[in-house]
Amino acid sequence: MMIIGYIWLLIQCVIGFNLIFPVTLLLIYTVRRSVKGRSKNTVTTSPDYAVIVTAYEQTQQLPAVVSAFLKVRYPNFHIYVVADKCDISNLHFGSDKVSLLRPETVLGSNTRSHFYAIRNFIRPHSHLTIIDSDNLTDPGYLDELNVYFSRGFHAVQGVRDAKNLDSTYACLDAARDIYYHFYDGKVLFGAGSSATLAGSGMAFTVPLYRECLEHLDVTGAGFDKVLQEAIVRRKYRIAFAERAVVYDEKTTGTDQLVKQRARWINTWFKYFALGFGVFFRGLANFNWNQTLFGLVLLRPPLFIFLLLSVLFMLINLFIAPGIALGWFAALCTFVIGFYISLKSSATDPRIYQSLVNIPKFISFQILALLKAGKANQISVATKHGSGSQERTL
Numbered sequence: 001m002m003i004i005g006y007i008w009l010l011i012q013c014v015i016g017f018n019l020i021f022p023v024t025l026l027l028i029y030t031v032r033r034s035v036k037g038r039s040k041n042t043v044t045t046s047p048d049y050a051v052i053v054t055a056y057e058q059t060q061q062l063p064a065v066v067s068a069f070l071k072v073r074y075p076n077f078h079i080y081v082v083a084d085k086c087d088i089s090n091l092h093f094g095s096d097k098v099s100l101l102r103p104e105t106v107l108g109s110n111t112r113s114h115f116y117a118i119r120n121f122i123r124p125h126s127h128l129t130i131i132d133s134d135n136l137t138d139p140g141y142l143d144e145l146n147v148y149f150s151r152g153f154h155a156v157q158g159v160r161d162a163k164n165l166d167s168t169y170a171c172l173d174a175a176r177d178i179y180y181h182f183y184d185g186k187v188l189f190g191a192g193s194s195a196t197l198a199g200s201g202m203a204f205t206v207p208l209y210r211e212c213l214e215h216l217d218v219t220g221a222g223f224d225k226v227l228q229e230a231i232v233r234r235k236y237r238i239a240f241a242e243r244a245v246v247y248d249e250k251t252t253g254t255d256q257l258v259k260q261r262a263r264w265i266n267t268w269f270k271y272f273a274l275g276f277g278v279f280f281r282g283l284a285n286f287n288w289n290q291t292l293f294g295l296v297l298l299r300p301p302l303f304i305f306l307l308l309s310v311l312f313m314l315i316n317l318f319i320a321p322g323i324a325l326g327w328f329a330a331l332c333t334f335v336i337g338f339y340i341s342l343k344s345s346a347t348d349p350r351i352y353q354s355l356v357n358i359p360k361f362i363s364f365q366i367l368a369l370l371k372a373g374k375a376n377q378i379s380v381a382t383k384h385g386s387g388s389q390e391r392t393l
Contacts, residue, residue, distance in 0.1 A: 012312055012323070018305040019330040021295070022183045022337040029190040045150050049077035049142060050125035050206070054113040055133040056084050059091055061249075062133055066093050069131065074142035078125070080117040084108065110199075111218045118210070129203035136163055136247040144244035145203045151239075154208045155194075155231050157185060158201040158244030162348075169257055170250035171354035172361045175342065176302065177248075178351070182341035184296060185240040193292035194232050195240035197224040200248070208236065222267035225297075229274040232293045233281065254364055261368035268301055269372065303365040306334075 051069055055062055062081060069079055079098045083091070085106045093100065101120055107113050114130065127149065131137065141158065148156045159181055162174035184196040202224075212230035213223070231238055251257045279294025281287070299305070313327035342352070 012327075015300075015305050015308045015312065016327065016330050018299050019309055019334040021299070022187075022341075023333055025183060025187050025191050025292075026337065026340065028192075029187045032191060045146070046076060047127040047142075047146060047149055048123070048125045049074075049203070050117065050121060050128040051077050051079040051131060052114055052117045052128055053079060053081045053131045053133055054084065054110055055081065055086055056108070057086060058133070059083060059086050059088065062091060063093070065131065065133060065135060065137075066095075066098055068136040069141075070095060070097065071139050072137060072142050073139050074146065077142060078122060080120065082107075082113040082117050084113055109217070109219045110223045111213055111216070114209075115214065118206070125206055127203055128206050128209060130200050131246060132200040132248065134249040135160075135200055138245040138247075141244050141246065144241045148239040148241055149203075149205075153239040154205045154236050155238040156203050156241050156244070157195040157197055157238055158203075158241045158246060159185070160198055160201045160248040161245050162250045163247035164249055164252070165348055165350050167252040168354045168357050169254065169361065170252050171348075171351045172357060173250040173257075174348070175351050175355065177250075178345045178347060179302075179338055179341045181242075182344055183337075186242055188292070188296065189238070189240035191292065193289045193296075194228070194236075194238035196296060197228040197238065199224045201244070201246040204231075208234075220267075220270075221263040222271050225267060225271040225274065228293075229271075229278055229297065232278055232290055235285075235287060235289070237289050257364050258368045258371065261365050262371040262374075265301055265365075265369055265372040272298055272300075301365075303362045304369070306331075307362065307366075309334075 053062070053065055053069075062083075066079060066081065069077075077097070079093075079095075081091075081093075081098065081100050083100065083102045085108070086102065088100060088102050091100055099120065099122060101117060103113075103116055107116060114128075118128075127145075129142070129145065145156050145158065160177060162170065162177065165171050165174060180196070180198075186195075189195045208231065209227075212227055212234075216226065218226050228238060251260055275294045275297030277294075278290050278297060282290030282292070282294055300308075309327060309331055313324050313331065316324035316327060
């Protein structure tokens with residue numbers, strides 16, 4: 001019975017740690033910022049960007065995506081649109097800065113599309129950036145990435161702001177993104193570790209990207225999980241560029257929400273164990289970046305540790321009221337941390353109004369959890385909006 005008691009206590013500690021971890025990161029970030037010395041010396045560089053836009057089956061939003069990127073102020077780039085399993089007969093971009101590529105056979109994978117573009121580069125680009133087929137790009141996007149590449153970073157993650165807040169679910173999806181951009185981006189990077197990758201709105205030196213992924217064939221969702229582990233394992237830091245913005249279409253309907261989250265949950269179960277290797281490698285190397293990032297990779301999806309925390313608090317009300325009080329305090333700490341992330345960002349009032357629907361949002365996440373095992377068979381990409389535009393994963 002004593003062993004069972006220790007196991008029960010250990011499980012509670014592991015889950016409870018995730019409630020206070022964001023605020024702990026924020027404290028570390030605040031202390032480091034207050035004692036921060038001079039910034040890194042900058043190196044004058046003029047990156048030549050390959051802009052890789054991947055589409056699967058659907059092309060409706062590609063003209064707007066390409067048009068937005070052609071307005072980017074930094075001039076040294078070329079756009080590669082990889083239209084996998086797409087009808088491209090009506091796609092005409094009218095610019096010599098755009099190459100439209102249609103693979104002869106279906107690729108069905110983000111990384112396969114990326115390397116198809118790489119094999120068809122019109123010149124040897126020094127850097128590449130990955131954009132989703134529904135992303136609209138801020139004109140200063142590449143300039144902001146250049147700030148971090150000039151400081152010697154080899155990988156940079158930008159911000160994916162919402163371009164639509166036309167439903168409760170889109171607002172809640174945006175709230176989740178704000179939370180993760182703040183803690184897994186700005187705060188984690190500022191605390192001395194690496195920003196997590198978000199699948200698009202990110203950039204790398206071409207040699208690093210090829211070194212990390214060219215020998216692998218990553219299918220299904222989650223190539224960004226494999227990529228970020230490979231980068232940090234090599235002792236690189238992923239910078240966070242909070243002003244390098246792409247506008248991303250948020251989920252609006254319950255069906256697409258469930259399918260998207262099912263894939264994301266499937267991805268976490270598939271790749272979370274990578275965190276053990278990064279964490280223990282960090283301890284062995286006395287590498288703060290790896291140690292902290294390993295903890296982040298091991299963290300369960302938000303709704304899972306929140307539900308377990310509430311469950312454990314209720315159980316302890318009957319068997320250990322003192323511990324139940326501790327759970328309540330930890331949950332309050334998390335809520336405060338979540339509120340801080342929203343207040344620290346330019347959060348639309350509609351997002352605050354949507355928060356009352358969090359319980360309903362979580363219920364759909366539970367449904368997604370039940371479907372996670374067959375997520376990649378249910379759908380290949382997220383369909384957005386009434387036009388059923390899909391975003392490749």
